[in-house]
Amino acid sequence: MIALIAPLVQEAAPVVSAPFFSLDPSGTPDVLGAWLISLFTLSVFSFLYRDNPFYKLAEHFFVGLSTAYFTLQYYEEGVLQPIYEWIHAAHATPEGALVNLGGLPIEPSTAIALRVGAGVFGLMLLFRMIRPNSWAPRWPLAIMVGVYAALKMTGETQSKFVILLGEQFNKALYDPAALSWSEATRIEQTGLYFTFARLVFITGLICALGHFMFTLKRTKGLQAVSRIGVITLMITFGSMFGFTVLGRIALLIERVNDLDRYTAPAYSLAAVDASGSGGSLLLTPPLLLGALIVALLALGAIQRRRPATPPPAAAGPG
Amino acid sequence: MATLGDLDRRWIFLAMGLLVVGMYAAGVKADLPSSPYVDSFYRTVEELPPRSIVLLSADFDPASAAELLPMYTGVIHHLLARKLRIVNTATWPAAPPYIRQEFARIAPLYGAVYGEDWVELGFKPGDDVAMGIIAQSLQNAFPTESRDGRSYADVPLLREVGAGMQGIDLLVTMSAGYPGILEWIAQVGGRYDVPIVCGTTAVQTPDIFAFYPRQVRGFLGAATGATQYLQLVDEVTTDAGVTAIKEENQRRMQVQSWGHVLIIGLIVLGNVIYFRGKRAPR
Numbered sequence: 001m002i003a004l005i006a007p008l009v010q011e012a013a014p015v016v017s018a019p020f021f022s023l024d025p026s027g028t029p030d031v032l033g034a035w036l037i038s039l040f041t042l043s044v045f046s047f048l049y050r051d052n053p054f055y056k057l058a059e060h061f062f063v064g065l066s067t068a069y070f071t072l073q074y075y076e077e078g079v080l081q082p083i084y085e086w087i088h089a090a091h092a093t094p095e096g097a098l099v100n101l102g103g104l105p106i107e108p109s110t111a112i113a114l115r116v117g118a119g120v121f122g123l124m125l126l127f128r129m130i131r132p133n134s135w136a137p138r139w140p141l142a143i144m145v146g147v148y149a150a151l152k153m154t155g156e157t158q159s160k161f162v163i164l165l166g167e168q169f170n171k172a173l174y175d176p177a178a179l180s181w182s183e184a185t186r187i188e189q190t191g192l193y194f195t196f197a198r199l200v201f202i203t204g205l206i207c208a209l210g211h212f213m214f215t216l217k218r219t220k221g222l223q224a225v226s227r228i229g230v231i232t233l234m235i236t237f238g239s240m241f242g243f244t245v246l247g248r249i250a251l252l253i254e255r256v257n258d259l260d261r262y263t264a265p266a267y268s269l270a271a272v273d274a275s276g277s278g279g280s281l282l283l284t285p286p287l288l289l290g291a292l293i294v295a296l297l298a299l300g301a302i303q304r305r306r307p308a309t310p311p312p313a314a315a316g317p318g
Numbered sequence: 319m320a321t322l323g324d325l326d327r328r329w330i331f332l333a334m335g336l337l338v339v340g341m342y343a344a345g346v347k348a349d350l351p352s353s354p355y356v357d358s359f360y361r362t363v364e365e366l367p368p369r370s371i372v373l374l375s376a377d378f379d380p381a382s383a384a385e386l387l388p389m390y391t392g393v394i395h396h397l398l399a400r401k402l403r404i405v406n407t408a409t410w411p412a413a414p415p416y417i418r419q420e421f422a423r424i425a426p427l428y429g430a431v432y433g434e435d436w437v438e439l440g441f442k443p444g445d446d447v448a449m450g451i452i453a454q455s456l457q458n459a460f461p462t463e464s465r466d467g468r469s470y471a472d473v474p475l476l477r478e479v480g481a482g483m484q485g486i487d488l489l490v491t492m493s494a495g496y497p498g499i500l501e502w503i504a505q506v507g508g509r510y511d512v513p514i515v516c517g518t519t520a521v522q523t524p525d526i527f528a529f530y531p532r533q534v535r536g537f538l539g540a541a542t543g544a545t546q547y548l549q550l551v552d553e554v555t556t557d558a559g560v561t562a563i564k565e566e567n568q569r570r571m572q573v574q575s576w577g578h579v580l581i582i583g584l585i586v587l588g589n590v591i592y593f594r595g596k597r598a599p600r
Binding site: 246 | 443461
């Protein structure tokens with residue numbers, strides 16, 4: 001397969017010269033990064049065969065790096081900046097000037113007190129680690145739940161209930177702005193399509209709701225409605241599944257694209273001349289590491305299939 | 319048939335892998351006709367007068383970059399080519415490196431000046447609560463910009479953005495999940511008079527149809543939407559980078575199509591095996 005694909009991949013690979021190590025995200029990817037990216041990508045893919053040490057290595061690196069990155073980001077943006085830096089800035093405000101808190105101009109001393117109060121609430125959450133049944137975390141939790149509920153109730157109710165339902169039920173079955181068959185370039189622009197779509201929507205909605213109507217006796221009529229409801233739901237789930245497959249294949253293609261990029265001669269282990277060409281394809285990170293991983297997994301499989309050597313027979317008396 | 323029923327699933331993984339690598343290496347491109355949702359996204363940006371301010375939120379991470387990064391890049395090109403100004407935010411912690419990387423590359427192509435034509439505010443933790451705060455008061459959410467640490471009032475572009483989304487003419491989000499477009503709709507669309515457009519991952523796309531066109535003016539659904547949008551953007555920009563991304567996406571779409579054909583074939587085959595197994599005498 002590699003022999004089949006290699007000439008094509010080689011042709012697609014751009015001729016570039018890459019630095020060995022670079023932290024510039026907008027520049028050419030570095031050689032060290034190419035080897036690490038290829039190693040971890042192929043190690044994760046090796047899990048499709050079976051759980052193995054390469055996958056475990058990649059998994060541990062991933063968890064460790066993600067934890068470090070997210071901890072730093074949240075500390076910087078969630079603790080350092082809103083408490084330390086903000087309070088420092090508020091403290092340095094000229095006398096008589098107001099500071100902005102929640103979009104409102106407020107006295108600096110009041111604003112600092114409110115921020116410190118929020119910080120204290122944050123610390124109270126950690127009391128759970130000292131005593132699980134402590135009263136202290138309940139106060140900040142109660143406030144968080146209250147604020148979250150308020151946010152959800154106002155914005156979400158408006159956008160996902162009032163506007164959405166109002167829009168759907170106020171729409172007529174016929175769109176006067178729709179184009180005629182001769183004018184339309186796409187079928188969605190025609191009035192007939194609009195009416196058909198509206199009918200499908202209304203029927204589907206009513207029947208799907210009817211399927212969950214458990215308080216009424218299941219008469220033949222309700223059973224028919226329920227059946228159409230189930231078909232509607234199945235089409236919906238099928239569409240969602242289709243989109244999910246689309247997403248997953250996109251991820252796979254992106255990894256293939258990335259690996260393809262590192263088959264460029266500049267990333268090869270063999271000597272590369274000043275023009276960036278001359279590196280052997282087989283010594284590039286994806287092919288060399290891929291071959292290495294496959295070989296080691298194959299060796300492991302052979303090892304497992306070999307019958308266990310019987311223990312030497314115990315020497316008898318005499 | 320009985321043998322196929324017991325087929326090790328690893329053969330399917332291998333088949334998909336070989337198909338994707340083979341089709342990718344073949345390099346055939348697919349030219350896609352644009353959908354009304356993508357057209358509407360494009361038109362919404364085109365209709366903004368020059369110098370309008372766009373809040374561009376990067377709500378994705380490396381796991382969804384395969385779908386969202388090409389459209390994010392396309393959006394930056396489109397906005398800067400139209401001489402629109404961009405305020406960047408992120409509600410996903412892994413997004414800021416993408417913002418920095420893309421703007422470092424694209425902004426100089428259009429002569430965009432940092433602080434006047436675009437600004438980077440960084441990541442704001444707190445999910446939809448953070449979105450609520452951003453909408454309520456951008457200055458309160460980001461007292462300083464994130465690249466040089468200049469205070470809000472010292473950045474000319476930010477001085478034009480007031481509380482309650484004042485000064486913001488359009489909200490664009492590249493949404494990978496939670497928090498994302500659904501939360502922006504609730505926190506901004508439901509409260510302020512700001513049009514919203516978005517790019518979404520394939521998994522999230524079916525959720526957005528219901529909000530189109532009133533609450534979401536247009537959207538780019540997954541890799542398909544990204545390719546359609548890049549085809550449109552490529553016509554208005556002269557940068558070779560856009561053409562390269564567009565062609566790369568067109569190439570990916572061809573592979574996508576064959577991947578789908580394989581999946582559909584496997585579903586049909588699975589059903590045939592299932593129903594034959596049911597009919598077979600026990």
